[in-house]
Amino acid sequence: MSTGPRSTSTAASTSEPQADTRLYPPRPILAASVAVFRDDGRVLVAARTKPPGPDVFSLPGGVVEIGETLEQAALRELDEEVGVRARILGFAGHVEVIERDEAGAVRRHFVVNAFSGTWLEGEPTTGPEASEVRFVALDELAGLKTTPGLAGIVARAHAVWRERRP
Template identity: 60%
Template sequence: MSSRAYPDRPLLAASAAVFRDGRVLLAARGRDPGRGVFTLPGGLVEPGETLAQAAQREVLEETGLSVEIVGFAGHREVIERDADGRVARHFVVCAFAARWQEGEPVPSEEAPAFRWADPATLDHLPVTEGLQPIIAEARALIGQAETA
């Protein structure tokens, strides 16, 4: 069993809604659960990292992009139970708004495809549950940062 399956406690993760030219970067999941579903790049927080540092590092590792973290856009709790009602997965994902600085997304086993999507429609892609409100909040933060 993976250390992420049937955890003893919730796992803390960080992600980022990266904006470039008014569009948001979505990454296709390369592994189950959710293989082929689009979401924000991100991953687990490492000891000693702030949430924002983890989001920035995960974006770089997963996509090859350098980004500037603008602000906190919200969180999601992912709790999956098995047929017996036991907690099979439990993640708390803290999402940030980020501005693209440099680089182009590089596909990998973890994220085999990327799309710079319209933040209002997400290009009608299959996306993870609860993604739209996070992106809407991130988009508002990016807009506030640009007018400040």
């Protein structure tokens, strides 16, 4: 993983502290998330507090840690970010988030693997990574500011949930 920004136009001194080591990564960063559904078919979404996509709704999730499976990462992030526990039902797809700077260099590149899950316990709470959390009906997603690709991932996750829920 990169220890700081790289740029084709200006290089930062290696002695300067960097605020975000996920900027200008040498390779895509692997992440995982989970679309958690309750019995009524509502899905859990959270408004992010950090880039990429601050103040937009997405699925709870984050970076996969070394030695962790994608499913383990998705469930850990769900619990850490919003205090909810779920059971994974299946894979829903992936979304690539690629952000470029003004010079065209890749500033951020995440590959987010999304799962479908069913709620087990815990009421969603806000925290350092989620400024707002709520369960919403699928038709309410269109009225929210969301991360790119969220509607498609949630639709696929919902299909998995309908097929495999207990």
